[in-house]
Amino acid sequence: MQLGELIAALEAKDPNLIVQAGFTNPHSYRGYYEDLAFEPAHNVTVGAMLADARSALGATYQGWKGGDFTMRESTDCWLSEEGVSSGDTISVLLVKMMLDSATAPVAASLARQGDALISPDQWSTIYGLVGWLDRQNGRDNHEITMRLLKLVEEAGEVAQAYIGTQGQNPRKGVTHSRADVADELCDVIITAAVALVSIADSNPDDILNAKLAKVAARAKAVDA
Ligand SMILES: [Mg+2]
Numbered sequence: 126m127q128l129g130e131l132i133a134a135l136e137a138k139d140p141n142l143i144v145q146a147g148f149t150n151p152h153s154y155r156g157y158y159e160d161l162a163f164e165p166a167h168n169v170t171v172g173a174m175l176a177d178a179r180s181a182l183g184a185t186y187q188g189w190k191g192g193d194f195t196m197r198e199s200t201d202c203w204l205s206e207e208g209v210s211s212g213d214t215i216s217v218l219l220v221k222m223m224l225d226s227a228t229a230p231v232a233a234s235l236a237r238q239g240d241a242l243i244s245p246d247q248w249s250t251i252y253g254l255v256g257w258l259d260r261q262n263g264r265d266n267h268e269i270t271m272r273l274l275k276l277v278e279e280a281g282e283v284a285q286a287y288i289g290t291q292g293q294n295p296r297k298g299v300t301h302s303r304a305d306v307a308d309e310l311c312d313v314i315i316t317a318a319v320a321l322v323s324i325a326d327s328n329p330d331d332i333l334n335a336k337l338a339k340v341a342a343r344a345k346a347v348d349a
Contacts (some may be wrong), residue, residue, distance in 0.1 A: 126215045128161055129198030132178045134220050140172030142227035143252060145328075147174050148215075149264040151181035151196070154203045155210040158188030161196045162203040162212055166264050168322050168329065170252065171227060173259030180263075207265070242333050243318065251315070255322045264323060272320045279316045283309040 126134075148163035155162070161181055185195040189208065204219070205212025213219070230245070230252040243251070262268045286309045288294070289301030321329045 126202050126217055126220060127198060128178065128182055128196055128200045128202055130217070131202055131215065131220060132175065132182065132198075134217075134224065135171055135175040135178055138171045138224050138227065139229075140170060140175060141229065141253075141256070142171045142224075143230050144169050144171060144174065144223050144227045146226075147171075147223055148204055149173065149177055149259065150207065151177050151184070151186075152207045153186035153188045153194045154205055154212060155189040155208055156203065156205070156212060157201075158190075158192060159194045160201045160203055161186075162205040162207070163215070164206050164265065165204055167324075167326050168252075168255070169259060169264065170256035171224065173256050173264070176260040177263060242337055243330065248330060251318045251322060254315075254319050258319070258323075269320075269323060272316075272323050276313065276316045276320055279309065279312040283313060285309075 145167060147166055147169040149166040149169055150164040152162055152164075154160040163177065181196045181200075182198065183195065185193045188194055189210075202215040203212040204215050230249045258264075258268070258272070262271075283306060286301040286305045289297070290299065290303060290306060292299040294300075318329070321332065325332055
């Protein structure tokens with residue numbers, strides 16, 4: 126499929142839909158430097174994929190062993206990790222399958238009934254944040270690293286706030302309340318959820334619920 130056709134196919138879909146197996150990070154394909162490749166990515170919005178495809182149009186990328194290659198509407202597209210030359214062509218059928226299986230995050234969660242840990246509306250907000258980051262920054266390994274690092278930053282802010290409730294620094298005295306600590310803990314949860322959606326290979330809601338059930342079962346076993 127050519128880049129112009131790919132952009133048109135993405136433009137025809139609701140940008141808020143979530144594609145479970147989509148793509149990100151456009152780059153020069155190692156198999157044919159003049160071709161364009163995207164890296165596979167899970168749980169990406171149509172809007173983020175479209176932003177990535179549009180960003181490639183007219184962009185000049187460096188080939189694996191050097192040289193500049195500018196991507197045009199007629200450029201052929203591949204699905205391949207950066208630096209890998211054994212990618213798959215992005216065919217009309219593949220794009221159709223990706224887009225036909227795309228779901229609204231709320232609808233996807235509601236379809237699985239029950240007591241989700243994070244509500245469908247909350248997931249919808251989290252997916253919105255992920256889509257916003259994807260559109261602004263893409264989702265290459267560097268960006269994934271930053272999202273994980275952000276979690277460490279937020280965890281540090283929890284510690285900072287709690288230390289502030291104790292007045293442990295004689296120069297500063299008591300600077301924070303328990304509500305401040307709670308607020309920072311929420312930042313940790315949100316940041317972790319954003320990172321989880323960004324890196325999960327399957328539905329993040331299922332992963333979270335399965336994990337919680339496992340932890341609950343372990344705790345129950347200790348109690349028994
Ligand atoms: Mg914070």
